[in-house]
Amino acid sequence: MEITLNWYLSLSAVLFVIGVLGVLLRRNAIIIFLSIELMLNAVNLTLVAFSQAFADVDGLVLVFFVMSVAAAEAAVGLAIVIALFRNKTTVNVNEINLFRG
Amino acid sequence: MLGPILFFVFAVLALVGALGMLIARNPVVSALWMVLNLFSIACLYLTLNAQFIALIQILVYAGAIMVLFLFVIMLLNLGEVPRLPAFDWRKGIAFLLGVGVLAQLLYVVALGLGVAPEMAAATEAEANGTAAAVGLVLFTEYAFALQIIAVLLLAATIGAVLLAKKRFV
Secondary structure: OOHHHHOOOHHHHHHHHHHHHHHOOOOOOHHHHHHHHHHHHHHHHHHHHHHOOOOOOOOHHHHHHHHHHHHHHHHHHHHHHHHHHHHHHOOOOOOOOOOHH | OOOHHHHHHHHHHHHHHHHHHHOOOHHHHHHHHHHHHHHHHHHHHHHOOHHHHHHHHHHHHHHHHHHHHHHHHHHHHOOOOOOOOOOOHHHHHHHHHHHHHHHHHHHEEEEEEEEOOOOOOOHHHHOOHHHHHHHHHHHHHHHHHHHHHHHHHHHHHHHHHHHHHHOOO
């Protein structure tokens, strides 16, 4: 049995949807961040699979950039979570409503 | 045939890690399940002959980013979240939305069943995934983007320090 591109794409779709469900279902800001990282990873898996299927190195470079942006996003996002926790002593996104006045 | 076995083992591990992350009520446990998921995805990159990306995945994601997550979780001393009331109609809608997205994605993948390209020869893909091949393109064709990423990371570092400082907001 041969593992084709479609296997990788299907796995990546399922991982992405688990990430979507994590964002929609969980109320803990840090878990929501983890879910976003999971979605980024699912997309990275798609990129690597396509890149290796076409034997084209550009996809791998894109994955490299996605990882850098994810690292930057995680650093800033977690700093925001710390700032929020300092003010509201919670990371439950239902109780954080700064824009509601 | 080792290839399919490796794929299925690591695919199942990745799914278990992702589901564990979604279900675990303690944030530390969630982060540890996520490490399992990231590690198995790195192994899947190896099955695709993308050695460089696999190593970067382990170093940057499973190493740096997850340590940052665990550090923040332990710094904030987050306990287990209280168990939610049995069923919430909003959760039902969220679940339906997720299933809808999954159906769409799998439909698109199924559309490509006939026309998807064959995987390139393993030798070709293997030469493609080395640090030398990626680095060559990264430092020539994408040199400008690389500099932009450096500036972005610097900006993110400064932003993170400023945001996490006392009395920022």
